[in-house]
Amino acid sequence: MLTSERKALIQQVLRQEGRLVAKDFSQKLGVSEDTIRRDLRELAGEGLLQRVHGGALPASSAVADFASREQVGSSVKAKLGQAAARMIQPGQIVFLDGGTTNVQLARHLPSDLKAVVITHSPSIAVELVRHPHVEVELIGGRLFKHSIVAVGATSAEAISRIRADLFFMGATGVHPETGVTTGDREEAAIKALIARQSAETIVLATEEKLGAASPYQIMPLSDIGTLVTVAGLPEETLRSFRSSGLALVEV
Amino acid sequence: MLTSERKALIQQVLRQEGRLVAKDFSQKLGVSEDTIRRDLRELAGEGLLQRVHGGALPASSAVADFASREQVGSSVKAKLGQAAARMIQPGQIVFLDGGTTNVQLARHLPSDLKAVVITHSPSIAVELVRHPHVEVELIGGRLFKHSIVAVGATSAEAISRIRADLFFMGATGVHPETGVTTGDREEAAIKALIARQSAETIVLATEEKLGAASPYQIMPLSDIGTLVTVAGLPEETLRSFRSSGLALVEV
DNA sequence: TAGTTTCGTGCAATATCGTGCAGAGTCAAG
DNA sequence: CTTGACTCTGCACGATATTGCACGAAACTA
Known part of the structure; x- marks a missing residue:
C-alpha cells in the first residue's frame, strides 16, 4: 500500500461515510495508528479534511454537509x-x-x-x-x-x-x-x-x-x-x- | 525490451490496475529499479502519470490534484x-x-x-x-x-x-x-x-x-x-x- | 478528579530517491 | 573497418521519505 494510495483512500472514506476513526482505520489497513494519524495531520495541513480527536471529518464545505445530514x-x-x-x-x-x-x-x-x-x-x-x-x-x-x-x-x-x-x-x-x-x-x-x-x-x-x-x-x-x-x-x-x-x- | 515498450507497458498497467509499485515492476520485467524509476520520472515529466513515493499512480485521479490546485x-x-x-x-x-x-x-x-x-x-x-x-x-x-x-x-x-x-x-x-x-x-x-x-x-x-x-x-x-x-x-x-x-x- | 484514550514529537530502522559515473550497444561519418 | 558521439542501463552512495515505537502531554469520560 503506497502512502498516497492510503491518503486517497482516507479521503474517499470521508466522502462516502462522512467520518473516519483513526484506530479502526489503522486496523483495517494493517498499519500502525501513528501512520494514520500522520496522514490525517498532513491532509489536514493541506485543508483536505478536518482533524478531530479520534479521527477526522470532511473539510469545510462537506462539514456543513455532514452536520446537516445529521440533523435533517x-x-x-x-x-x-x-x-x-x-x-x-x-x-x-x-x-x-x-x-x-x-x-x-x-x-x-x-x-x-x-x-x-x-x-x-x-x-x-x-x-x-x-x-x-x-x-x-x-x-x-x-x-x-x-x-x-x-x-x-x-x-x-x-x-x-x-x-x-x-x-x-x-x-x-x-x-x-x-x-x-x-x-x-x-x-x-x-x-x-x-x-x-x-x-x-x-x-x-x-x-x-x-x-x-x-x-x-x-x-x-x-x-x-x-x-x-x-x-x-x-x-x-x-x-x-x-x-x-x-x-x-x-x- | 525497448524503452518505449516498457513505457507503454507502464501506462497500460496504470490504466488497468490503477497503480504501479516500482520495486515489484522492476522484478517482473527483470530490469533494475533505477530504470523503472527513470521511466516513471520521464513519464511524469510529460504529465502521463503521477509520481509518488514507491511507484506511480494514474495521471489525474484529479482528486487531490484539483483540490491542491485550488489551494495553490x-x-x-x-x-x-x-x-x-x-x-x-x-x-x-x-x-x-x-x-x-x-x-x-x-x-x-x-x-x-x-x-x-x-x-x-x-x-x-x-x-x-x-x-x-x-x-x-x-x-x-x-x-x-x-x-x-x-x-x-x-x-x-x-x-x-x-x-x-x-x-x-x-x-x-x-x-x-x-x-x-x-x-x-x-x-x-x-x-x-x-x-x-x-x-x-x-x-x-x-x-x-x-x-x-x-x-x-x-x-x-x-x-x-x-x-x-x-x-x-x-x-x-x-x-x-x-x-x-x-x-x-x-x- | 482519576483513569483511559488519543496526540504529538523524537528517534532509529528501513525503503526509496536522485545523481554521478562507467560499461555496453547503436549509428553514422570518416 | 575504425572512431567518436550518443543512448540506455546498472551500480554506488549520499539524501530524503516512510514507518513503528517510546514517552510525556493533552483531551476525553465517568
Whole structure:
C-alpha cells in the first residue's frame, strides 16, 4: 500500500461515510495508528479534511454537509443512494437526474465500476470527476438554478439523441393518483423525456415525498419501473404503490 | 525490451490496475529499479502519470490534484478573478472557460450584474447558481476529467451556434513564441473554437504561466485581446508580451 | 478528579530517491 | 573497418521519505 494510495483512500472514506476513526482505520489497513494519524495531520495541513480527536471529518464545505445530514436525517439519502448504486451493472449507460439524493448515489458508486453516466446536473458531473472508471456525458442547456439542472430546448435535443439503460429520477412528490410530480413545468417535461429515452426508470424517494404531490406531473406511477424507499414505512402507505405494478425496494 | 515498450507497458498497467509499485515492476520485467524509476520520472515529466513515493499512480485521479490546485496561490487567483470580473459590462454575453482562476472570476462577479454566462465547465456552472441575475447556459459534451470541462463533438457543435462578447480563457502556458498553450489536444481545439465565436478573448495568467509552454497550441499571442496578470513582474518578461499588440492589464 | 484514550514529537530502522559515473550497444561519418 | 558521439542501463552512495515505537502531554469520560 503506497502512502498516497492510503491518503486517497482516507479521503474517499470521508466522502462516502462522512467520518473516519483513526484506530479502526489503522486496523483495517494493517498499519500502525501513528501512520494514520500522520496522514490525517498532513491532509489536514493541506485543508483536505478536518482533524478531530479520534479521527477526522470532511473539510469545510462537506462539514456543513455532514452536520446537516445529521440533523435533517439525510443519512437516509445516503442509504438510498448506496442501495441505488448497487443496482447498476458494469457497462451500463445510466442517466442521473439532479438532486441531493442522486448526488449521494454518485458518491457511492463502487470505485471499480465501469459505466457511462449521463447527467444534466453539473453538481453530479463534478461529483463524478473523482470516479476513475466512470465516463461522464454532460447534457447542456439553460441552467435552471433552483434544481441546478440544465433544461430547455438544447437539453431536450441532446437527450433525444441518447438511449440509456437506467434513469434514476428525482422528484418532489410520489403519489398513487397524481403519479410522480415536481415543482417546475419545464423540469417535468425534461424528466419525462429522459424517462422515454431510458429502458427503466427508477425513483428514489425519501419518506416525506411518498404521498406528496407537486404542481406538475412527470408521469403516472405505472410508468415507473422501480421505487426505492426506506424500510419501515406503514403498510397502509405502501399498499397503494404496490398495486401500481412497480417494483418496490425497501432499504 | 525497448524503452518505449516498457513505457507503454507502464501506462497500460496504470490504466488497468490503477497503480504501479516500482520495486515489484522492476522484478517482473527483470530490469533494475533505477530504470523503472527513470521511466516513471520521464513519464511524469510529460504529465502521463503521477509520481509518488514507491511507484506511480494514474495521471489525474484529479482528486487531490484539483483540490491542491485550488489551494495553490488562490489569493493571487482571487485578485485576478476580481479584476477580470470588473471587465464585464451589464448585458454582455460572456463565455467562461474552466479552471480554478475562472472559478474565482465567477465567485467575484458583482452580485447586481445582469449578464449571460456560457460555460462548458460544470464547476463554474455550480458556482454561478448563487448569482441571482446571471443567466447560465451550460455546454454539454463528454467530460474531460482532468480539467473538468466538457469537450468533444457535442460541445463543439453547441459552441458553434453561440456568439459571445467576451471569452475568459484558461491556459497552462502563455509564451511569446509558442503562444497560448494547454496540455490536451481536444481541450485546445475547443478553446480555439470558443475564441473564434467570441468578439474578444481575455487570458488570465498567474506568474508561473507566463513564459511557460505546454504541448498543444490554442492560438498565437496575437489573437488574444487582453492578457490579465499580476503586477510587479520583471519588465523583461513583460516586454515580449507587449510587442504582440495585446492589451496588458496588471493587477 | 482519576483513569483511559488519543496526540504529538523524537528517534532509529528501513525503503526509496536522485545523481554521478562507467560499461555496453547503436549509428553514422570518416 | 575504425572512431567518436550518443543512448540506455546498472551500480554506488549520499539524501530524503516512510514507518513503528517510546514517552510525556493533552483531551476525553465517568
